[in-house]
Amino acid sequence: MLERLGIAGTGVIACxxxxxxxxxxxxxxxxxxxxxxxxxxxxxxxxxxxxxxxLDSFTDRTFVVEAIAEDREAKGALLADLHxxxxxxxxxxxxxxxxxxxxxxxxxxxxxxxxxxHVFNPVTKMSLVELAFPTEADERTRARAHELCEALGKRAIxxxxxPGFVVNRLLFPFLFDAVRLLExxxxxxxxxxxxxxxxxxxxxxxxxxxxxxGLDVCAAIGEGLGIEVxxxxxxxxxxxxxxxxxxxxxxxx
Numbered sequence: 001m002l003e004r005l006g007i008a009g010t011g012v013i014a015c016x017x018x019x020x021x022x023x024x025x026x027x028x029x030x031x032x033x034x035x036x037x038x039x040x041x042x043x044x045x046x047x048x049x050x051x052x053x054x055l056d057s058f059t060d061r062t063f064v065v066e067a068i069a070e071d072r073e074a075k076g077a078l079l080a081d082l083h084x085x086x087x088x089x090x091x092x093x094x095x096x097x098x099x100x101x102x103x104x105x106x107x108x109x110x111x112x113x114x115x116x117x118h119v120f121n122p123v124t125k126m127s128l129v130e131l132a133f134p135t136e137a138d139e140r141t142r143a144r145a146h147e148l149c150e151a152l153g154k155r156a157i158x159x160x161x162x163p164g165f166v167v168n169r170l171l172f173p174f175l176f177d178a179v180r181l182l183e184x185x186x187x188x189x190x191x192x193x194x195x196x197x198x199x200x201x202x203x204x205x206x207x208x209x210x211x212x213x214g215l216d217v218c219a220a221i222g223e224g225l226g227i228e229v230x231x232x233x234x235x236x237x238x239x240x241x242x243x244x245x246x247x248x249x250x251x252x253x
Contacts, residue, residue: 001025001151003091003144006058008078009067010040010051012214012245013095016123017065020152022047028057032068055085062087063148065117067095070220075099076107083109091141093117097130097168098224101161105134112138115145118165119154121212129154130165164225172222178206179230179250189250207250211243 001024007014010031021027027049031037040051050057058064064086066079079092086092092108093115094101105111111134120126129149133142142158149156159165164172182192193205210218215237222229236242236249243249 001148003063003148003151004028004061005148006030006061006064007067008055008058008064008082009095010036010043011067011069012121013119013123014065014067015040015043016121017067017095017119018044018049019047020123020154022049024151028052028061030055030058055081058082059085059087061090063091063093063144065093065095070096070098070217070224072099072103075104079104079108089113091115091144093145095119097165098163098221100163101132102134105136111136113141115141116161116165117145117148118167120167127153127155128167129156130159130167131156132159132161132165134161164221168221169225172218172225173227175206175210175218176222176227176230176233179210179232182207183230183232211249211251211253214243214245215249216242 004026005021006028007018008030010029014029018027018029029040029049029051031040031051031053034053037051037053064082066075068074068078075094082092091113092110094104095118096116097118101116105114108114114134114137116132118130120128131145146156178192189207193208196202196205215233219229219233219237240246241248244253247253
């Protein structure tokens with residue numbers, strides 16, 4: 001890996017990306033708090049990834065990926081902060097799939113060296129990276145994003161700067177429709193999921209997939225896509241039943 005990678009965030013996606021990248025080169029992970037740093041340190045135990053709470057630890061990084069919550073204001077503020085700390089040639093990227101890449105690029109202060117770097121959970125197993133670029137992105141930025149994906153053993157596909165890109169734009173209406181079907185016909189989550197795994201060959205049922213992504217994240221993605229989020233998804237998220245990461249969602253874990 002030619003790039004010195006920085007990852008801003010400590011969630012499942014951020015730590016998954018760090019695990020994938022660490023065998024190929026230098027990786028620094030930024031945590032917003034000491035508690036987040038401790039959790040990330042546990043998740044990355046046994047790797048050489050460095051976890052820090054200091055953004056200035058990114059000053060020598062050549063490619064920095066923001067991977068915090070899907071919130072426009074929070075992402076924009078962090079990207080702008082990073083811009084002021086990084087070398088002029090460093091590429092800034094975001095893991096968003098539902099927010100405008102162009103808007104985030106302009107908020108970052110470096111649209112010519114900006115990309116959406118949308119990896120999929122679990123990052124260690126999913127091979128696709130959806131790459132999207134603002135109109136201002138130069139050819140070298142595009143080439144470096146593709147080269148990084150190749151170095152990580154990922155398949156990069158360029159997609160348009162549209163909410164949801166390709167995968168989520170097609171996937172979430174289907175997932176949410178499974179929730180509505182469940183409620184309309186009083187089906188059990190296991191029954192719905194088994195129909196799709198046994199009858200359609202899906203590796204995971206739609207309700208289990210919502211749990212894997214995280215119901216709070218799913219609601220945010222739905223809002224970003226401008227599609228109706230089922231009330232059951234919102235209610236579970238409000239209860240703290242976020243899916244696998246909390247031990248309960250549509251299924252218990």
